Amino acid sequence: MKLTGVELRWIEMPLKSPFRTSFGTQNVRQLLLLRAVTDESEGWGECVAMADPVYSSEYLEGCADVLRRFLVPALSGPIDGVSVAPRLARFRGHRMAKGALEMAVLDAELRARGVSFGRELGATRDRVPCGVSVGIMDSTPELLDAVGAYLDEGYARIKLKIEPGWDVEPVRAVRERFGSDVLLQVDANTAYTLGDARHLARLDPFDLLLIEQPLDEEEILAHAELAKVVRTPICLDESITSAKSAADAIKLGACQIVNIKPGRVGGYLEARRIHDVCAAHGIAVWCGGMLETGIGRAANVALAALPGCTLPGDTSASDRYYQMDITEPFVLDDGHLAVPTGPGLGVTPLPDALDAVTVKTEWLPL
Numbered sequence: 035m036k037l038t039g040v041e042l043r044w045i046e047m048p049l050k051s052p053f054r055t056s057f058g059t060q061n062v063r064q065l066l067l068l069r070a071v072t073d074e075s076e077g078w079g080e081c082v083a084m085a086d087p088v089y090s091s092e093y094l095e096g097c098a099d100v101l102r103r104f105l106v107p108a109l110s111g112p113i114d115g116v117s118v119a120p121r122l123a124r125f126r127g128h129r130m131a132k133g134a135l136e137m138a139v140l141d142a143e144l145r146a147r148g149v150s151f152g153r154e155l156g157a158t159r160d161r162v163p164c165g166v167s168v169g170i171m172d173s174t175p176e177l178l179d180a181v182g183a184y185l186d187e188g189y190a191r192i193k194l195k196i197e198p199g200w201d202v203e204p205v206r207a208v209r210e211r212f213g214s215d216v217l218l219q220v221d222a223n224t225a226y227t228l229g230d231a232r233h234l235a236r237l238d239p240f241d242l243l244l245i246e247q248p249l250d251e252e253e254i255l256a257h258a259e260l261a262k263v264v265r266t267p268i269c270l271d272e273s274i275t276s277a278k279s280a281a282d283a284i285k286l287g288a289c290q291i292v293n294i295k296p297g298r299v300g301g302y303l304e305a306r307r308i309h310d311v312c313a314a315h316g317i318a319v320w321c322g323g324m325l326e327t328g329i330g331r332a333a334n335v336a337l338a339a340l341p342g343c344t345l346p347g348d349t350s351a352s353d354r355y356y357q358m359d360i361t362e363p364f365v366l367d368d369g370h371l372a373v374p375t376g377p378g379l380g381v382t383p384l385p386d387a388l389d390a391v392t393v394k395t396e397w398l399p400l
């Protein structure tokens with residue numbers, strides 16, 4: 035298969051309501067979609083980098099630049115999904131940009147072969163239980179209303195964003211209102227330090243599934259120290275950038291659970307390798323989210339169907355964040371989403387919906 039070019043598409047998707055985390059509040063999701071055009075088929079990739087480098091060092095315009103000047107030109111000549119990462123390895127970092135490009139080439143290859151993402155990645159289920167991420171709110175009553183609505187929709191797991199000053203009390207309020215059977219976890223997005231260990235241990239009585247990324251992404255040993263003070267399992271997100279970093283974190287006792295985000299780790303093939311490393315060490319994994327459109331959501335649901343994904347992921351329905359998705363919407367069914375079965379991602383953008391959120395496009399010829 036040969037690439038004839040890649041289209042970059044800047045899109046802006048307004049959120050139904052502000053999504054607040056410890057690193058800021060989002061009202062609109064600005065992201066880059068890639069369309070890989072080959073001599074056999076076309077494929078789609080979603081770059082999950084945010085507009086600003088506040089979740090990780092990557093950001094939207096930086097990804098566009100590195101794709102334009104380095105990554106896309108490096109894919110001239112015969113190419114397929116598995117050969118993208120080796121071809122790009124000489125360029126350091128830029129995992130989200132690389133992951134989106136690999137995803138688009140892999141999707142084109144799989145559509146040409148008539149193989150689904152789920153089949154290619156090793157999915158063993160045709161539907162997956164879905165969790166939902168709940169942002170930091172202005173008040174506890176507002177939080178309880180939101181959590182109650184998501185539970186009524188059937189979500190299998192609730193994840194609360196936390197930060198210093200909004201942690202123990204919101205968790206206590208959710209437990210008191212909805213009981214101890216609700217699967218409940220928290221995500222700090224690196225907002226704490228090891229000095230907060232005893233404070234974070236105050237979450238232990240609430241029987242949380244996990245505490246996600248309490249410390250800075252580079253604090254691997256500190257997470258291992260934290261795990262000696264906090265009984266609740268530590269889950270890493272931002273710290274896990276590759277199968278190697280996952281193996282190191284596990285060996286150092288820095289995490290008992292891993293949130294796998296394909297964009298963060300350089301693509302779905304590396305995500306599968308992380309899944310396999312964790313499974314070999316008895317570490318549970320789940321598929322994280324970056325407010326993807328239906329394109330990224332389709333691939334995430336396929337990943338979430340792998341056997342080692344034993345915890346509900348942040349694979350919410352399309353209407354968690356968006357009034358209208360750019361694909362046929364993913365709709366929750368009894369707390370589950372169906373794994374797409376068509377070739378490649380199994381979904382394609384709806385032209386009118388895509389045009390409605392497109393800011394600009396750029397064609398990168400090969």
Ligand SMILES: CSCC[C@@H](NC(=O)CCC(=O)O)C(=O)O
Nearest residue numbers: 089167271322323324325326348
């Ligand atoms: C765009 S920043 C979101 C990062 C955050 N993701 C979520 O909370 C889930 C978002 C989703 O439902 O896609 C995380 O750190 O896990």
Ligand SMILES: [Mg+2]
Nearest residue numbers: 221246247271
């Ligand atoms: Mg997280």
